[in-house]
Amino acid sequence: MDLDRRVTAGDVAAAAGVSLATVDRVLNSRPGVRAVTVKAVQDAVERLGFRKDVFAANLARSRQYRFRFLLPHLPQNSFMQSVRREVDMGALRGLDERIAISIGEYAAFDPVDLARCLIACRHDGTMGVAAVAVDAPEVRDAIARLAADGIAVLTLVSDVTPSRRARFIGPDNVAAGRVAGTLLGRFLGPREGHVLTVAGRMTLRDHAERRLGLAQVIERDFPNLSLLPVAEGLDDGAVTEPIVAKALREMPDLVGIYSLGAGNRGIAAALEAAGRSRTVVTIGHELTPFMREALLSGTFDAAINQDPSDEVRRAVRTLKALADGCDDFHPDPIRIDIYLKDNLP
Numbered sequence: 001m002d003l004d005r006r007v008t009a010g011d012v013a014a015a016a017g018v019s020l021a022t023v024d025r026v027l028n029s030r031p032g033v034r035a036v037t038v039k040a041v042q043d044a045v046e047r048l049g050f051r052k053d054v055f056a057a058n059l060a061r062s063r064q065y066r067f068r069f070l071l072p073h074l075p076q077n078s079f080m081q082s083v084r085r086e087v088d089m090g091a092l093r094g095l096d097e098r099i100a101i102s103i104g105e106y107a108a109f110d111p112v113d114l115a116r117c118l119i120a121c122r123h124d125g126t127m128g129v130a131a132v133a134v135d136a137p138e139v140r141d142a143i144a145r146l147a148a149d150g151i152a153v154l155t156l157v158s159d160v161t162p163s164r165r166a167r168f169i170g171p172d173n174v175a176a177g178r179v180a181g182t183l184l185g186r187f188l189g190p191r192e193g194h195v196l197t198v199a200g201r202m203t204l205r206d207h208a209e210r211r212l213g214l215a216q217v218i219e220r221d222f223p224n225l226s227l228l229p230v231a232e233g234l235d236d237g238a239v240t241e242p243i244v245a246k247a248l249r250e251m252p253d254l255v256g257i258y259s260l261g262a263g264n265r266g267i268a269a270a271l272e273a274a275g276r277s278r279t280v281v282t283i284g285h286e287l288t289p290f291m292r293e294a295l296l297s298g299t300f301d302a303a304i305n306q307d308p309s310d311e312v313r314r315a316v317r318t319l320k321a322l323a324d325g326c327d328d329f330h331p332d333p334i335r336i337d338i339y340l341k342d343n344l345p
Contacts, residue, residue, distance in 0.1 A: 007050045015044035065099045067319045069156070069312075070117050070131040072108035077235050077262045078288035079308065083132070083157070086312040094316060101316070109201045109234065111136030118142035122149050128319035130154040130169065135161070135205040152322040154315055157306070158206035166322055169315045171306045171334040173206045177213025177260075179336060180283045183302050184214075184256045185222035187281045192224045193255035196247050200235035200261035207260040210285075214258055225256065233263040241266030248274040259284040264291060268299045287339050295341040305337040 013023045018037060025033050026041040033041075044050070069087045074080045084103065091101035104120075107113040114131065115138040121129050122145065129146065133139055133155040140163040143153045147164040159168045184195060197214065199207040211230060218225050228247070233240035240263035247254055248270060257280055259267055264284050271277040277299045284291060287305040294300040314331045321329035339345075 007048045009050070011048055012041060012044045012050050015048060016040040065094075065097075065127055065320060065323055066102075066125050067099065067128045067130065067316065068102050068104055068121055068126045069315075070104045070106060070114065070129060072114075072132055073105040074108050074235060074262070076237070078290060079262060079286040080132070082286075082288070083308045083312065086309045089309075090312050090316050097320070099316065099320065109134060109203060111138045111203065115139050115142040118146060118153070121151060122146060126151060127323045128152045128154070130156045130315040130319060132157045133160040133165075133205065134201075134203050135159070135208070136203060139163075152319060154318060156311060156315055158204050159209075160205065167318050167331065169311050169318065169331060169334070170206065171336050173209035174213040174216075176285070176304050176336050177210035177215075178217045179213075179304055179338065180210065180258050181214040181217030182221070183283050183338070184258065184281055185218065185225065187301055188222075188225065188255055190224060191255050193253035194226050194228050194251055195256035195258060196228050196244065196251075196254060197230045198233050198240055198243065198257065198259045198261075198263065198267060199230050200263070201232055202230060204261070210258075210260045233261075233266065235262035237263050237266030237269070239263060239266065241270045244270035245273065248276060248280075255280060257282040261285065264288075264294065264300070268294050271299055287337075287344075292344060295339065295344065298341070301340070303339045305339055306334050307337070310334055 009023050010020060013020045016023070018041060022033060022037060023041055026038050071080060071084055087101060087103055094101055104117050106117045111134040114134050118129065118131065119142050128151060131153065139160050143160065144164045146153050152166040155165050155168045157170045159170065195218065197211055199211065202208050215227060218227055231243045233243055244257065244267050257267060267282065271280060271282065282300045283302050284300050285304050287303050291300060291303045295303060311334055318329060318331055
């Protein structure tokens with residue numbers, strides 16, 4: 001057989017010695033086929049490496065997919081706005097594959113509102129949901145209720161565990177926190193002092209996991225550094241600025257800052273107002289337009305980045321695969337990139 005040619009259902013029928021209609025019944029788990037015949041078809045499928053062309057079959061049936069993305073309402077958060085733009089673009093790309101994508105917003109950091117939005121997807125024809133999650137019992141319960149209805153839920157960017165979510169689409173956030181810890185420790189060298197961690201909310205699992213990774217590395221490799229309790233800035237620059245300003249006033253030995261989420265404008269403003277933007281090593285996340293400026297000016301020393309376009313594309317592909325019954329589809333973690341002012345794209 002020509003190895004460059006795609007194996008067809010006809011090839012499977014010929015190899016198994018059955019009709020094309022019988023192959024179709026076996027592939028789609030329809031009744032009325034003898035066990036010995038099912039085994040013959042399955043053996044031929046495995047031997048030939050046949051993969052069902054689900055896309056063509058769905059077009060033939062005029063099937064339409066309906067997916068929903070649930071995003072927090074954070075109009076000042078550049079990264080979340082990037083995610084929203086990528087979802088809008090994904091909706092346009094999906095038209096060719098009969099994929100309808102809609103966006104719903106919930107009150108940021110509010111698990112009850114996110115749970116409400118999830119439950120609403122049970123009765124509007126949605127086939128799969130991708131949600132930037134809040135790690136809370138209400139959200140886990142809502143996910144379980146959708147799963148019981150056969151609606152797959154993906155967590156995007158930030159995870160919920162343990163839960164019945166089908167997949168997580170995002171980076172290894174513990175590893176990202178370890179990277180931040182290594183960068184801080186290496187940049188600071190033998191200097192001793194305190195490191196301030198600024199989160200949005202610690203109910204966001206990505207923030208909690210990043211803090212865990214940071215603590216692991218600091219404790220293991222950099223005993224000259226001490227971590228302060230986490231400050232929650234709600235991913236809002238107006239909230240983070242006074243938090244950081246107070247820490248800078250009260251702690252002359254504050255030598256490092258790790259921003260787990262957004263609110264970086266406030267952190268930069270506090271550092272600049274205190275005249276310490278070049279003496280405090282500051283690490284943040286996501287290469288937003290502001291972060292690019294902060295790296296170039298030297299206010300931030302490094303940014304750990306995840307690609308929202310890659311995340312959204314993988315989420316759509318995964319939702320479609322699960323809707324098609326491909327339960328063994330498991331996307332790889334999103335890659336972690338490190339940017340300094342010297343390697344900005």
